[in-house]
Amino acid sequence: MTFASETIERAIEALTLLPTIGRKTAQRLVFFLLREPKETVETIASALLALTEKVQLCSTCYNFTDTDPCAICASPRRNRSVICVVESPSDVVVIESTHEFSGLYHVLHGTLNPLEGIGPEDLKIKELLARLDENVKEVILALNPTVEGEVTAQYLSRLIKPLNITVTRIARGVPIGSELEYADEETIARALQGRVPL
Secondary structure: OOOOOHHHHHHHHHHOOOOOOOHHHHHHHHHHHHHOOHHHHHHHHHHHHHHHHHOEEOOOOOOEEOOOOOHHHHOOOOEEEEEEEEOOHHHHHHHHOOOOOOEEEEEOOOOOEHHHOEOHHHOOHHHHHHHOOOOOOEEEEOOOOOHHHHHHHHHHHHHHHHHOOEEEEOOOOOOOOOOHHHOOHHHHHHHHHOOEEO
16 A cells, blocks of 8 residues: 555655564554654654764774773773673673673674675674783673574684683573574573583
8 A cells, every 4th residue: 555645655665674664563653653743753763863873883892882982891890801702782782681791792793604695704703803812711602592603603612712711602591593682681691600611
């Protein structure tokens, strides 16, 4: 169904670009916004524009941040001898919500996937290795328990072990085939507590 208003149609099409938003959901959102006061729509639009204008990658851990370095990397209270490696910035949010981890992070921005042409040079692996100095005693691989996550964990383990740094993997409290972003806080907390050497 197309609408008499080109503006409504463009807004619906734009919202369908978001993950898990189909045409019907986009249509409902557009009609919701049309019923809201102009200030509400402007607040939403302003917040979305700020994402592209203010959010950047931390030059240390490659997490999303408004300041560089990010608050985690800049904090003197963090344990600098442990780095937790994750696939995406959303994984940092999940792990932080458990209040079980006080070290630093490194965001790879994906996993190795030769079938899709994603190799080591497409991830933040070189940057991770550059951070591994004599102060780092442990690297925790908190990658999703998928085939790609397993391949990436094994690859990183082979690179890091010769540096005399302990490499651990979060325990299997996270179900195989799922993603950290969708696991509950208790599951993530137990997985961190039960990590094992690779």
